[in-house]
Amino acid sequence: MNEKALQYINDYIVLRTEISELSAKLSTLHKDKMACKKGCSSCCMNFQVLPVEYFSMLNELKENPPKEFRELDSDHDDCNFLIDDTCQMYEARSIICRTHGLPLLFMNQEGDAWELSACPLNFKKFDDFHTENTYPQDTYNSKLFLINREFIKNYQDEKFGEFDMISLNRLIEDLRK
Numbered sequence: 001m002n003e004k005a006l007q008y009i010n011d012y013i014v015l016r017t018e019i020s021e022l023s024a025k026l027s028t029l030h031k032d033k034m035a036c037k038k039g040c041s042s043c044c045m046n047f048q049v050l051p052v053e054y055f056s057m058l059n060e061l062k063e064n065p066p067k068e069f070r071e072l073d074s075d076h077d078d079c080n081f082l083i084d085d086t087c088q089m090y091e092a093r094s095i096i097c098r099t100h101g102l103p104l105l106f107m108n109q110e111g112d113a114w115e116l117s118a119c120p121l122n123f124k125k126f127d128d129f130h131t132e133n134t135y136p137q138d139t140y141n142s143k144l145f146l147i148n149r150e151f152i153k154n155y156q157d158e159k160f161g162e163f164d165m166i167s168l169n170r171l172i173e174d175l176r177k
Protein backbone atom coordinates (compact mmCIF):
# COMPACT_ATOMS: atom_id res chain seq x y z
CA MET A 1 0.00 0.00 0.00
CA ASN A 2 1.37 3.47 -0.85
CA GLU A 3 2.51 5.91 1.86
CA LYS A 4 -0.38 8.34 1.54
CA ALA A 5 -3.03 5.61 1.88
CA LEU A 6 -1.14 4.24 4.91
CA GLN A 7 -1.30 7.67 6.51
CA TYR A 8 -5.12 7.47 6.46
CA ILE A 9 -5.02 3.94 7.85
CA ASN A 10 -3.05 5.44 10.77
CA ASP A 11 -5.71 8.16 11.18
CA TYR A 12 -8.32 5.40 11.30
CA ILE A 13 -6.39 3.56 14.03
CA VAL A 14 -6.19 6.78 16.08
CA LEU A 15 -9.95 7.25 15.73
CA ARG A 16 -10.61 3.59 16.58
CA THR A 17 -8.49 3.91 19.73
CA GLU A 18 -10.46 6.99 20.81
CA ILE A 19 -13.72 5.11 20.22
CA SER A 20 -12.49 2.04 22.14
CA GLU A 21 -11.59 4.27 25.10
CA LEU A 22 -15.00 5.95 25.03
CA SER A 23 -16.73 2.54 24.74
CA ALA A 24 -14.82 1.28 27.78
CA LYS A 25 -15.82 4.42 29.72
CA LEU A 26 -19.49 4.04 28.78
CA SER A 27 -19.45 0.31 29.61
CA THR A 28 -18.15 1.17 33.08
CA LEU A 29 -20.71 3.96 33.50
CA HIS A 30 -23.55 1.56 32.60
CA LYS A 31 -22.09 -1.56 34.19
CA ASP A 32 -25.22 -2.17 36.27
CA LYS A 33 -27.35 -2.30 33.12
CA MET A 34 -24.94 -4.04 30.75
CA ALA A 35 -25.82 -7.72 30.35
CA CYS A 36 -23.08 -8.15 27.67
CA LYS A 37 -20.80 -11.03 28.51
CA LYS A 38 -18.72 -13.68 26.78
CA GLY A 39 -21.12 -15.96 24.93
CA CYS A 40 -23.66 -13.27 24.07
CA SER A 41 -23.16 -12.69 20.36
CA SER A 42 -26.57 -11.54 19.13
CA CYS A 43 -25.02 -8.31 17.78
CA CYS A 44 -22.53 -10.19 15.56
CA MET A 45 -23.46 -10.02 11.87
CA ASN A 46 -21.66 -9.85 8.57
CA PHE A 47 -21.24 -6.08 8.81
CA GLN A 48 -20.30 -3.87 5.91
CA VAL A 49 -17.45 -1.47 6.64
CA LEU A 50 -15.80 1.40 4.79
CA PRO A 51 -12.67 0.58 2.75
CA VAL A 52 -10.25 2.35 5.15
CA GLU A 53 -11.52 0.17 7.97
CA TYR A 54 -11.56 -2.96 5.84
CA PHE A 55 -7.94 -2.59 4.65
CA SER A 56 -6.75 -1.65 8.11
CA MET A 57 -8.31 -4.87 9.43
CA LEU A 58 -6.83 -6.85 6.54
CA ASN A 59 -3.32 -5.50 7.30
CA GLU A 60 -3.71 -6.37 10.97
CA LEU A 61 -5.01 -9.86 10.26
CA LYS A 62 -2.18 -10.58 7.82
CA GLU A 63 0.24 -9.78 10.68
CA ASN A 64 -1.80 -11.60 13.28
CA PRO A 65 -4.10 -14.14 11.57
CA PRO A 66 -7.34 -15.28 13.22
CA LYS A 67 -7.01 -18.75 14.75
CA GLU A 68 -10.21 -19.94 13.12
CA PHE A 69 -13.04 -18.84 10.87
CA ARG A 70 -15.95 -20.51 9.12
CA GLU A 71 -15.75 -21.06 5.40
CA LEU A 72 -17.91 -18.78 3.24
CA ASP A 73 -21.34 -20.23 2.71
CA SER A 74 -24.01 -18.59 0.58
CA ASP A 75 -26.78 -19.90 2.91
CA HIS A 76 -25.53 -17.91 5.90
CA ASP A 77 -24.83 -14.23 6.11
CA ASP A 78 -23.57 -13.92 9.66
CA CYS A 79 -20.00 -13.08 10.64
CA ASN A 80 -17.69 -15.98 9.79
CA PHE A 81 -15.24 -14.93 12.49
CA LEU A 82 -17.68 -15.85 15.25
CA ILE A 83 -16.80 -19.36 16.47
CA ASP A 84 -18.46 -20.83 19.57
CA ASP A 85 -19.81 -17.36 20.38
CA THR A 86 -16.27 -15.97 20.50
CA CYS A 87 -14.79 -13.37 18.15
CA GLN A 88 -11.68 -14.75 16.43
CA MET A 89 -10.32 -11.31 15.53
CA TYR A 90 -11.17 -9.38 18.67
CA GLU A 91 -8.12 -7.06 18.59
CA ALA A 92 -8.75 -6.08 14.96
CA ARG A 93 -12.55 -5.94 15.14
CA SER A 94 -14.33 -3.04 13.49
CA ILE A 95 -15.70 0.11 15.12
CA ILE A 96 -19.28 -1.15 14.98
CA CYS A 97 -18.18 -4.28 16.87
CA ARG A 98 -16.58 -2.05 19.53
CA THR A 99 -19.85 -0.27 20.27
CA HIS A 100 -22.04 -3.38 20.61
CA GLY A 101 -24.45 -3.10 23.49
CA LEU A 102 -23.91 0.60 24.23
CA PRO A 103 -26.65 3.26 24.05
CA LEU A 104 -26.13 4.94 20.67
CA LEU A 105 -27.34 8.50 20.14
CA PHE A 106 -28.07 9.72 16.61
CA MET A 107 -30.17 12.30 14.76
CA ASN A 108 -33.35 10.98 13.09
CA GLN A 109 -33.70 10.96 9.30
CA GLU A 110 -35.75 14.17 9.32
CA GLY A 111 -32.95 15.86 11.28
CA ASP A 112 -35.31 17.25 13.90
CA ALA A 113 -34.94 14.91 16.90
CA TRP A 114 -32.38 12.74 18.65
CA GLU A 115 -32.96 9.02 18.71
CA LEU A 116 -31.48 6.34 20.87
CA SER A 117 -30.68 2.79 19.89
CA ALA A 118 -29.91 0.44 22.75
CA CYS A 119 -29.83 -3.32 23.22
CA PRO A 120 -33.10 -4.37 24.93
CA LEU A 121 -31.15 -6.95 26.96
CA ASN A 122 -29.12 -4.12 28.47
CA PHE A 123 -31.49 -1.19 28.63
CA LYS A 124 -35.07 -2.17 29.38
CA LYS A 125 -35.86 1.39 30.40
CA PHE A 126 -33.46 4.22 29.67
CA ASP A 127 -35.00 7.63 29.28
CA ASP A 128 -32.37 9.73 31.03
CA PHE A 129 -30.01 9.81 28.07
CA HIS A 130 -27.84 12.75 27.09
CA THR A 131 -24.50 13.44 25.42
CA GLU A 132 -22.47 12.40 28.46
CA ASN A 133 -23.91 8.90 28.87
CA THR A 134 -24.35 7.82 25.22
CA TYR A 135 -22.15 7.09 22.23
CA PRO A 136 -22.35 9.98 19.71
CA GLN A 137 -22.77 7.87 16.60
CA ASP A 138 -23.14 10.70 14.08
CA THR A 139 -19.99 12.47 15.26
CA TYR A 140 -17.82 9.39 14.88
CA ASN A 141 -19.47 8.29 11.63
CA SER A 142 -18.68 11.73 10.16
CA LYS A 143 -15.05 11.54 11.28
CA LEU A 144 -14.73 8.06 9.81
CA PHE A 145 -16.39 9.15 6.56
CA LEU A 146 -13.86 11.99 6.12
CA ILE A 147 -10.86 9.73 6.80
CA ASN A 148 -12.25 7.15 4.36
CA ARG A 149 -12.82 9.81 1.70
CA GLU A 150 -9.12 10.71 1.74
CA PHE A 151 -8.11 7.06 1.91
CA ILE A 152 -10.05 6.04 -1.22
CA LYS A 153 -8.60 9.00 -3.15
CA ASN A 154 -5.13 7.71 -2.41
CA TYR A 155 -5.59 3.94 -2.42
CA GLN A 156 -4.36 2.66 -5.77
CA ASP A 157 -5.07 -1.09 -5.85
CA GLU A 158 -8.84 -0.81 -6.21
CA LYS A 159 -11.27 2.04 -6.84
CA PHE A 160 -14.17 2.86 -4.51
CA GLY A 161 -16.93 5.47 -4.34
CA GLU A 162 -17.52 7.50 -1.16
CA PHE A 163 -20.43 5.31 -0.10
CA ASP A 164 -19.01 1.91 -1.04
CA MET A 165 -18.81 -0.60 1.77
CA ILE A 166 -17.10 -4.00 1.99
CA SER A 167 -18.37 -7.05 3.81
CA LEU A 168 -16.31 -8.37 6.74
CA ASN A 169 -16.54 -11.86 5.29
CA ARG A 170 -14.52 -10.80 2.23
CA LEU A 171 -11.54 -10.86 4.61
CA ILE A 172 -11.60 -14.64 4.32
CA GLU A 173 -10.90 -14.52 0.57
CA ASP A 174 -8.34 -11.73 0.87
CA LEU A 175 -6.41 -13.43 3.67
CA ARG A 176 -5.77 -16.34 1.31
CA LYS A 177 -4.20 -14.19 -1.45
Ligand code: SF4
Binds near residue numbers: 082168
Ligand atom coordinates in the same frame (compact mmCIF):
# COMPACT_ATOMS: atom_id res chain seq x y z
S1 SF4 B 1 -15.76 -9.34 13.95
FE1 SF4 B 1 -16.04 -10.29 15.94
S2 SF4 B 1 -17.27 -8.84 17.16
FE2 SF4 B 1 -17.47 -8.26 14.98
S3 SF4 B 1 -19.30 -9.30 14.21
FE3 SF4 B 1 -17.56 -10.68 13.78
S4 SF4 B 1 -17.40 -12.03 15.58
FE4 SF4 B 1 -18.71 -10.28 16.16
